[in-house]
Amino acid sequence: MNVLVTGGAGYIGSHTALALLEAGHSVTVLDNLTNSSTVALQRVEALSGRPVNFVNGDILDSTLLDTIFSSQSIDAVLHFAGLKAVGESAAEPLTYFINNVTGSLTLCNAMKKANVFNLVFSSSATVYGEPTSMPISEDFETGAPTNPYGRSKLMVEECLKDIAASDSRWCIALLRYFNPVGAHSSGMIGENPSGLPNNLLPFISKVAAGKLKELCVFGDDYPTVDGTGMRDYIHVVDLADGHLKALNRIVKSPGVSVWNLGRGEGYTVLQMISAFENATGCKIPYRVVARRSGDIAECWADTYKAQVELGWTALRTVEDMMIDTWRWIRKNPDGYKN
Ligand code: NAD
Numbered sequence: 634m635n636v637l638v639t640g641g642a643g644y645i646g647s648h649t650a651l652a653l654l655e656a657g658h659s660v661t662v663l664d665n666l667t668n669s670s671t672v673a674l675q676r677v678e679a680l681s682g683r684p685v686n687f688v689n690g691d692i693l694d695s696t697l698l699d700t701i702f703s704s705q706s707i708d709a710v711l712h713f714a715g716l717k718a719v720g721e722s723a724a725e726p727l728t729y730f731i732n733n734v735t736g737s738l739t740l741c742n743a744m745k746k747a748n749v750f751n752l753v754f755s756s757s758a759t760v761y762g763e764p765t766s767m768p769i770s771e772d773f774e775t776g777a778p779t780n781p782y783g784r785s786k787l788m789v790e791e792c793l794k795d796i797a798a799s800d801s802r803w804c805i806a807l808l809r810y811f812n813p814v815g816a817h818s819s820g821m822i823g824e825n826p827s828g829l830p831n832n833l834l835p836f837i838s839k840v841a842a843g844k845l846k847e848l849c850v851f852g853d854d855y856p857t858v859d860g861t862g863m864r865d866y867i868h869v870v871d872l873a874d875g876h877l878k879a880l881n882r883i884v885k886s887p888g889v890s891v892w893n894l895g896r897g898e899g900y901t902v903l904q905m906i907s908a909f910e911n912a913t914g915c916k917i918p919y920r921v922v923a924r925r926s927g928d929i930a931e932c933w934a935d936t937y938k939a940q941v942e943l944g945w946t947a948l949r950t951v952e953d954m955m956i957d958t959w960r961w962i963r964k965n966p967d968g969y970k971n
């Protein structure tokens with residue numbers, strides 16, 4: 634297939650672009666580089682031995698989208714482009730709603746004009762809000778994300794359901810990611826957060842690399858085994874593979890399909906620190922501080938639906954996640970700026 638990957642220079646998009654190329658698909662990446670670098674795409678080309686057609690531009694630019702769709706025959710769109718910093722979304726909700734929601738609608742409008750109806754959307758487990766039981770299956774209620782970023786994901790999901798209901802040609806996958814971490818085993822592509830990382834493993838990595846003094850553990854009074862927050866961490870290469878499986882599946886399935894992409898196993902913050910220390914030999918100094926606003930105690934996936942319908946299971950262990958993250962960080966101490 635000829636696949637348009639929006640946000641393909643970013644963390645998950647670059648790993649998925651590589652998986653697409655390795656599987657024989659052709660890839661056009663549309664990215665405005667607000668949170669990424671073209672070096673990631675050069676490395677995807679080097680790893681796959683195949684070219685990426687890169688367009689530097691914005692999903693809000695409908696003229697550019699029309700040009701992309703009219704200048705080549707696109708079979709499907711994997712839509713990663715979006716802003717994802719939770720704290721920033723609370724400070725700048727308009728920016729988030731315009732970029733993530735209006736951007737997605739602009740993309741869908743251009744797809745419809747060009748008769749392209751296969752779409753895989755990057756959603757998040759955040760759309761489930763704070764469920765009362767675990768594990769979370771796809772039929773759980775959505776509707777109470779704790780921040781504007783999460784609400785932007787839920788809004789897009791709801792819009793896509795209405796769009797698909799109005800026209801049976803749409804084939805849409807909503808992929809609800811749990812906590813993507815790790816890096817490609819080559820150490821050539823990985824997560825490259827600018828500034829202070831928001832997420833746990835990027836923060837741990839910076840402490841291990843000596844760039845930050847210590848990790849703040851956000852609360853140890855949750856109802857979990859050791860009191861710290863529990864999440865379902867999934868290796869980004871497994872996540873990328875899940876996108877290929879979802880893409881292959883939806884081209885034959887009109888309507889909207891929802892799949893959780895997680896491992897189905899929870900790890901607490903303290904367990905993640907130990908796992909990192911054991912896998913890398915680095916000591917992670919930490920201090921327990923107050924809970925972070927908007928955090929929930931625990932969140933992990935029921936993976937049954939993805940297993941049965943996609944034939945997909947996350948294969949990589951938490952140890953793999955730590956080893957691959959550390960290799961990426963050691964090889965690229967300044968991210969792509971080297
Ligand atoms: P990322 O920031 O590394 O990648 C997103 C890419 O989109 C970046 O390269 C950025 O430059 C680009 N972009 C942003 N706005 C754009 C626009 N208007 N036009 C064109 N390009 C634009 O983030 P990621 O971690 O790879 O996340 C990819 C997607 O998955 C996002 O939609 C994110 O919300 C979603 N998601 C991520 C996580 C996570 O933990 N990383 C979890 C759940 C969902």
Ligand code: UD1
Nearest residue numbers: 719757759831832833836849850851862863864902927928
């Ligand atoms: C966060 C976002 C979520 C988003 C996801 C992926 C919040 C409230 N939630 O999820 O909307 O979809 O990232 O981008 O921001 N932790 C620490 N110290 C740290 C960082 C994290 O103790 O410095 C803890 C957290 O309290 C949590 C766990 O580590 O228990 C994982 O945190 P994080 O990596 O930020 O992911 P989520 O909170 O699951």
